[in-house]
Amino acid sequence: MYHRHEVPPELERLARAQSGVLVRTQILGCGVSDNVLDRLVSAGLFGRIERGLFAYPHGTPPWTGWVWAGVLMGGPHARAGGMTAARLQGLADQQPQTIDILTPAGTRPAARNWVTFREERPGVRSISTRTEPPCTRIEDTVLDLCTAGPAAAIEWITAAIQRRLTSPEALQRALQRRRRIPNRRLITGIIADAADGVHSSLEYHYRHAVEKAHSLPRGQRQQSRGARREFVDVLYADYALVVELDGRLGHVGRLRDRRRDNVHTKTGSPSLRYGWTEVTQESCEVALEVAEVLIGQGWSGSPGHCPRCLR
Structure with a gap:
């Protein structure tokens, strides 16, 4: 033996x-x-x-071993892509059940029940990083995931920026290298919003469904305030109004939220807090409430009407 x-x-x-x-x-x-x-x-x-x-x-x-197996089966220059790359890079929190492997054009092994192989056109994505197992660069990973649709584009771009895995500038450069990609204008706009401090899907919806759709002043994003220099989601500095956007479910973080709201009150800034359902399904009501506080704080404007308001 x-x-x-x-x-x-x-x-x-x-x-x-x-x-x-x-x-x-x-x-x-x-x-x-x-x-x-x-x-x-x-x-x-x-x-x-x-x-x-x-x-x-x-x-x-282990799971990374199965990724290696897919890469090795894919041959030279094969690399993990899609959700598999996203998990390896810390963008996705869950391990996908099926390993996604990209292979050079003209080389695609037969799929198994645990791995799929996709040929990639030359020149579309940057060369692989030195990460192990080999995978697409984070910017290409994000753009690949964006092709699933508008909601996916918002989710993955804002998550990548919020987790500091890449930058809006790097994403924009990667986008410019792609001659064909669905929803290019939308993706360009989301990247621009991310550069302006929009770091989550909820913040994106607030920016577009509440602020822009109802002609409210443009708030500042991710501004630090107070002695502890905590960041606030939206600050209307000229009117001393803070808007916090809470995407968490249940009761997690409520003590911290209460302390933050108390700090805003002590510093003379009224604070409004909204969750996912309010921003996405009650955006007109949220806009009206924000406008009322802004007017009370000295804003001389008035809220506009979106198509939903007129239904």
Whole structure:
């Protein structure tokens, strides 16, 4: 029986770097013959995932190991994309059930139940970063996810900026390199809003469905105030009005919210707070309430009417 210490050290290092997944050519390249590999599998030191693909040490690989498996099966220059890349880069919070692998044009292995392969046209995306496993650059990951539709574009662009994974300028440069992409004008506008401090889907909807749609003054985004320099979502500085947008569900964060509202009150700034349902489904009512406070604080304007107001 083969023992673990008889596995070449360079092969062990490679397996650790690839989350426990190896392909046959890598194993043979480290000096292990086919006969020896068969004996290592029989001894239970190596697990055979499928033809030409192995796990070392024997067992079920972690999720990153399955990503490595997809990349290795995709061949040279293959890389993770889509939701798989988003998870690797900290943009998505959940591990997708199916691994998404991009391969150069003309090379696409057959899909399995755990991995899909997509050919990518040359020149559309930047070259891969040095991250392991290889994946698309964060800007290309975001733009790829934006193709799912307007709601996805808002969600992924604002999330990437809010998590400081990229910048509006980098996203705009990546967008300029793409000759064909759905919803280009919308994506351009969302990036511009993100540069102006809109860092969440809720803030985006407030900016467009409440402020712009009802001709309210343009508030300042992500401004720091108070002795603790806490950031507020929207500040109408000329009228000393603070609007906080709370996208959380349930009771999480209510103590912190109350303290923030108290600070605003003590500094002479009235504070309004709205959640997702109010901003997206009751935007006209929210706009009217904000306008009333603004007028009370000295705004000489009046709120406009959006198509929803006139229904």
